[in-house]
Amino acid sequence: MSDNGLFLTLEGIDGAGKSSHLDALEALFRAQGREVVRTREPGGTPLAETLRGLILEKPMDPLTESLLVFAARRDHIVQVIEPALVRGDVVLCDRFTDATFAYQGAGRGFDEAVLSTLEQWVQSEAGRATLLQPHITLWFDLAPEIAAQRLAGARVPDKFEAQPVEFFSRVAQGYAARAAADAKRFVRIDASQSRDQVWQQVETALVARGVLSGGVTR
Numbered sequence: 001m002s003d004n005g006l007f008l009t010l011e012g013i014d015g016a017g018k019s020s021h022l023d024a025l026e027a028l029f030r031a032q033g034r035e036v037v038r039t040r041e042p043g044g045t046p047l048a049e050t051l052r053g054l055i056l057e058k059p060m061d062p063l064t065e066s067l068l069v070f071a072a073r074r075d076h077i078v079q080v081i082e083p084a085l086v087r088g089d090v091v092l093c094d095r096f097t098d099a100t101f102a103y104q105g106a107g108r109g110f111d112e113a114v115l116s117t118l119e120q121w122v123q124s125e126a127g128r129a130t131l132l133q134p135h136i137t138l139w140f141d142l143a144p145e146i147a148a149q150r151l152a153g154a155r156v157p158d159k160f161e162a163q164p165v166e167f168f169s170r171v172a173q174g175y176a177a178r179a180a181a182d183a184k185r186f187v188r189i190d191a192s193q194s195r196d197q198v199w200q201q202v203e204t205a206l207v208a209r210g211v212l213s214g215g216v217t218r
């Protein structure tokens with residue numbers, strides 16, 4: 001399958017600040033003449049959004065949770081992500097499979113070998129030579145204690161956001177391990193800085209990767 005688009009994902013523990021930059025990122029790509037598909041996981045299609053509601057609200061065992069996450073992902077890939085990449089669009093996706101390794105794998109302690117098998121099944125496509133993976137992943141790295149402070153009172157916590165700080169310490173370690181294993185794809189953003197400084201890091205990284213022109217401002 002040809003793949004002329006740009007698949008850009010944002011990752012990090014809850015409260016790391018990634019969603020705060022999605023509007024500006026979308027606007028920036030559009031200002032540079034790109035079509036943008038803004039989407040999220042779990043979710044991004046009617047079926048996957050239905051699954052998201054279950055995943056975020058219902059208690060379930062880690063295998064059930066992982067299967068639902070990957071079922072939602074499969075529908076999202078087939079219906080939205082692959083077609084957009086073939087059109088040459090920018091796919092701006094709030095979370096993808098790194099979140100599964102971080103939350104279900106490191107956070108919940110679920111078997112990463114099973115997650116890897118599911119990743120292979122779900123992200124393979126007839127005609128695609130390699131596994132579908134993001135081209136660039138912006139990893140918003142923030143200490144769980146600071147993320148918890150930012151989230152306190154900011155919104156009604158869902159099933160994951162209600163987890164204790166120890167859970168997010170494991171999730172953060174999961175992200176660090178994924179980033180170390182695929183250092184070319186990951187861009188670590190120091191999310192402890194001010195919103196403007198975080199944005200500067202994002203912009204600088206994307207210019208350096210050659211996917212945005214230089215000299216842009218928000």
Ligand SMILES: Nc1ncnc2c1ncn2[C@@H]1O[C@H](COP(=O)(O)OP(=O)(O)O)[C@@H](O)[C@H]1O
Pocket residue numbers: 012013014015016017018019020021140150151154191192193194195196198
């Ligand atoms: N750099 C920052 N410094 C301080 N607070 C921030 C920063 N970025 C975001 N926030 C605030 O932290 C909270 C979580 O941000 P959000 O973007 O929703 O995080 P995420 O999408 O990663 O869960 C929000 O209340 C947001 O206004």
Ligand SMILES: Cc1cn([C@H]2C[C@H](O)[C@@H](COP(=O)(O)OP(=O)(O)O)O2)c(=O)[nH]c1=O
Pocket residue numbers: 014019040041042056069094095096097099100101103104158160161
């Ligand atoms: C994509 C994905 C998300 N999640 C979790 C992480 C988040 O806590 C939650 C939803 O992510 P997110 O959209 O960032 O939540 P919000 O809209 O509240 O900012 O789902 C997993 O556990 N596994 C996954 O594979």
